[in-house]
Amino acid sequence: MLLRPTRGRTAGTFPAALSTTRLCLLAAACTTTVGAPEVALALDLPPVPVSYRIEAELHPDTRGLEGKEEIRWRNETGESIAALPMHLYLNGFAHQETTWMRESAPRRPGESELLARNPDPWGYMEPVTITQRVGNEEREVSWRPIQPDDGNPFDRSLGEITLAQPAAPGEVVVLNVTFTGRLPEPMARTGGGRGYFLVGQWYPKIGVIEPAGVRHAPAARRAARQFHGPTEFYADFADYDVTFATPPGWMVGATGRLAPPAAGMAPRTDGLVTARYTQRAVIDFALVASQHLVDRWERHSPAGGGPTVDIRYMVPAGTEHQIPRWHQSIAGALDVLGSRVGPYPYDVLTVVMPPFWAGATGGMEYPTFITGGSGDRLVDNPLLSQVRLGEVVNIHEFGHQYFHGLLASNEQEEAFLDEGFNSYWEGEITRALYGDAASLGYVLGRRVEGAELGALRLGSAAETIHEPMRKRPTWLFEDGTWSLQAYPRSAVTFATAAALFGQERVDRVFAEYFRRFVFKHPDTEDFLKVAAEVGGAEFEAFCREAFGKDHLPDYAVTDADVTRFKVPLGRIITAEGPLVVTRENRAQHAGVGLPEEAREEDGQVLVEILDPGWVSGSEERTGTIQRVKMKPEQLAPFPDHRGHRADDGHFTSEVTITGPGWATLPVEVLLRFADGAVVHDTWDGRARWRRYRVLRGAPLVDARVDPAHKIQVDAAPQNNALAVDADEGFARDWGFWLGAVAEWIAGGASLWL
Template sequence: MARVFGNLKWSLAAALLVAGVASQADMRPSPPASSTGASAESPATDDIPFASPHAAAVTEASAPQAWGGPRTGSEPTLSDRVVDYDIHATLDPVKHTIDGQQKLTWRNRSDREIRSVYLHLYLNAFESSGSTYYSEQRNLDFTFRSDVPVEDGEWGHIELRSVLQNGQKVAWSFVHPDDGPATDHTVVRFDLPTPVAPGGSTTIDIGFHDQLPRVVSRTGYFGSFHLVGQWFPKIGVLELAGERGATAPRWNVHEMHTNSEFYADYGHYDVKLTVPKGYTVGATGEETGAPVEKNGLVTHRFVQGDVHDFAWTADNRTAKPLEGTYHGPGSPPVKVRVLFPPEFASNAAPALKATIDSLKYFSQTLGPYPYNTVTVVIPPKNADEAGGMEYPTFFTAESYDDVTPDTLASHGLDFVTIHEFGHGYFYGLLGSNEFEEPMLDEGLNEYWDMRMLRAKGADIHVTTPFLRRIGIEPVVAPFAFERGGASIWEPADGVGFNSWDRLSSGSYGTVYSRTATMMRDLEAHLGTDVTERAFKVYYARWKFRHPSIADLRDTLAEVSGRPELVDAYFAQQVYATRKVDDRIANFASVEQKPQPGTSEVKGKWVEVTAEQADKLADDQRDAWKKAHPKAKPGEGPFPYRTTVTLRRQGAAVPQTLVVKFADGSSETVHWNENRAWARFVWTKPVKAVSAELDPQGLNLLDANKLDDSRTLEPDPSASRRWSSDVAAVIETAYSLLVTL
């Protein structure tokens, strides 16, 4: 899911919340550093536990043959398909309801007989304030984006009307894998009349009825516009030993939390969507065959294999779609289709261009895009909460009244489009677990988006047409902007923690900016080419296989040949969180002139008084200046002892210190120790004039860059650095966009 970008109504206070200033404490205990374990509520019919309700960053790499092993391209399908959905759904756009019939075929990958399966009923997150989703907002003061309030008559739900296995009724009951409230109905257990043998498959026929909510969180309606996401019963993931830290089979089927997203098996979708005549439909996958019209209703059929979700939209106000095609090595011709309402016609062409640009960049830097379609949806007015959301081959961007080039709004549309497309890789093609390891999707996607902007030379124009008219047009580089939301002063949670066990919603937001900033710093030390090569290996090795954070860590370490550096970054910032704050505590360069005291000369003790020592020094200086009339300030007859003391208040990161001297020479040292301080001393014929930590700007996580440099003469560049930190306020406002 993307950030909320374009709403300039966001307040600075809200921006500071995202930057990590908020102090509301999460009442849940801190998550462990492992994703193994079971919840207190265990399944009744199978001895298979749930994934832990506090599962977070996985520390043990997956087995080489996890998820069937790497996909070589020689297999008959892109993914190892586990599930098949055959769905027929009918939309009533007046009541905002959907009646559906679903044939779900699921394959048991385990070596155990399975008598119960677990499914997500995500839409029940919106049935009442008693759901886990709303309970967290009420009890923990969590927020979700703009926090649109639910008015009377605007709730939504999903109702199971029939569940059959081979014609026999299936008993079902709600369960709570994350120990959520009994009033949460987002996870259901089906107790099967006929067990599923190891390696066998079963088919379950499900009749269901959806009441869509007024668009509030990734799904719903406004007027005739309908975004239909997380709308069908979706089976959970049965993970096996060696997959994402599991040591034995377990059901990964978390409740829907305020700040969580999704995780599912790859499979095949064949979906028929029936809507009234005059409605434009967009959906995951390719439309197959001509629409069929009957009795004022039109049925569209969409088919897509090797994806793990399906979403769609329908509206009778959609303008004629704008279309384009991407052609790139290794990819089929990709048809890009932009759906938009008439009031936002100006958004369509920029969204189309950004999508095609993204197809090119992600294909070149990660791997070819394998699907035939991408559908982009621009939401209408008053449906902001439908914006910025991703599904396989289908995403929603955002909508802006004025997309004047090089303004915050135009950048917002460009960025959100890039970001939502990017999810097609990190969430879609890699199948990351967004519940437990949101870093692998939201964080890495944010990082790759910023790399794309950097490669384009697309600095961020933090202005509007009005501000431009009065001469205010600040410009910030992409990663400098991202730093504003990285919670650099007081980070609360490691970026690898799950999406719900967090200090605040602001801390969840740092998954975006802090991951992007951390990865940018790691890239700065590993090298850009090395980092990109590692990510290409990561994508090739783990596409369609649900990698863990440990799998990412090990791939980066292996390809870079720098395991100690990679492990240190992950230990400090992913599996835990540590502030980075190195500074120059003291800088002096003192002339080593004659000193008063006594000394033995030819057997006699001779005293030199302070006055005599000063006179001797002055005489030697005068003589030296006559002999060196062109000498620069800081040069003289006596050597200078230069001392630089560094202090460290936080994590140890590789640092470089450069000291420059009056004759133009310099000294460079590297500080890679884990100590809280270090002192460096040089004795040279000339005086030092400046000392600077991190001169190349490799460590953007450093909380305060102003204390990284010192001069021994007044230097106006310090005031200029203050000006750059004022820009951090604007950067922080941008970082608010991380809360999607």
């Protein structure tokens, strides 16, 4: 049936839950063409090692939280466990010297700006009591803050619970926790005020202890980290049952679906209104509570199969007319990822467009619950209405449902497996929905393409990257580079892979990676194994090198020069015998000494290629100079170039190109001449430079490396071409415009963390 939107300022009412634990794809998905990705035919929500039953309440006037929770944690490590890590993420916002605040200072509002908005912007989270159920007895247990990552004594974002009784392998630990806390002023992922609260990372949460084999762990190990500024989260899959109370007149949306009150729960007598949400097999739980949002429901059946998804849009009052834009982006993301990667296994999704003043809570992903760009009537302004920034944020955050929410790689150690992979698919989705030419829309009438801007952003700071993308942990990348490493670098890597090896091969790799590791916390080597088995050895070698190089590749045409051929001075051997050429008689012997190949009577162009050779570890190649005949492509001539005429003699054209010295990044080289002849060559790029020299009856017009722009991982594509007579004014104007747009859009998306 068609779902009607719910309105008003009470807890929203969800449609009845769909009975879809086992998800089957549409039968049409089984009849794939040769080379198409093989997506999973069925996907079960797995049994999970953790469950949370939480009862909490929000006090808007103080931003306060009060709650209690029952945590059930099953020991799957195969070893006896005497202590458990516990995340207290809100303590990252407690004061100026927390680890999160120290690391985030360069990217966040300054102290004066923060305190100007609110003289008391801080948040915190503290357990009040913790007990462990042992038999029929509740035993108090102790906890203490720990700082295993940096030793910061001011940081209380991670704690350690010492169990009253150690947990044997397979045993379930039952903890009962009461807690108190406060949400911060909106600053990142969470917080609120003024009738709106994004409640994220808000409850005491058990940290991950990985069993042997997970992410190639040789033995059971702790993977729980402090709360770091440059990275996000890592968690076990868990079942959630959350009852949340607010004052009357507040609308609540959350991870999962609205459910009836829990059996045996007594009615509240304090005037607060409760909403209960439940969800199986997710890595986190977040919610929004507001007096000023309205909601509307849509239903979408993803093209790739899986359950029909009920989508709830929660937007500021007065912006409901924008929902069709947001729905197009979300439905498109469901279709593209569902058909090319794998089915979305949940039957519900909540999309929150926060008010403009709380934009710091936007652009964030939680399971079945995302916050997009700011919902504001400003979006309707003619200068902004053609820019798809809001759509792109929605698409990006939904993509995290896959690479963070379902694969659940370790965001703190290998953020590029989530942020970077997701940034690549963000580009694929926007192009599928809006076309290649203007996937981000138009700015002042000029098209804006996402991949172009991502590459420009990366290239503008390429010289700052001195570490491999796969280096661990992500929060210890060199200052100013972590976001480049986590976001655009792997996005352009896979765009390059698609150009080199074909889009179908890239899709097959991702589909198998998802099928094999959904709900299993893969790492980089897990992906590379799939890349080798499904994509082939050359595909895996490219990915491994791209992930492991400490610098970005840069192909460039560094020199292009033309000189008119003149008979060399000195003693020349001719068919009539030796001839001494002097300055005085040179003009009388214009054709003397010209090689026969330069006349091109066979229609081929003779190209002299200097390859200097290279050494890489135990491999090496001796340098060579070769003269190779090439059949040119014939295009329209440039008759006025340098005054060229058909009988204007011969010209020596010399071109030098430089490359990255990578082993897996071959590139096309193109030389274009005034008579319309175009010579193509392929260079493996393993040496640091290469030189071409051509003597023929037409001068060079320009030289280009990677003319089809396949190497999107190239750090500086703007230097890939060089004309003998360059139009520097045009290049400068276009480069400045693109740079300005890239900075504007990157600034608007800076909260994608």
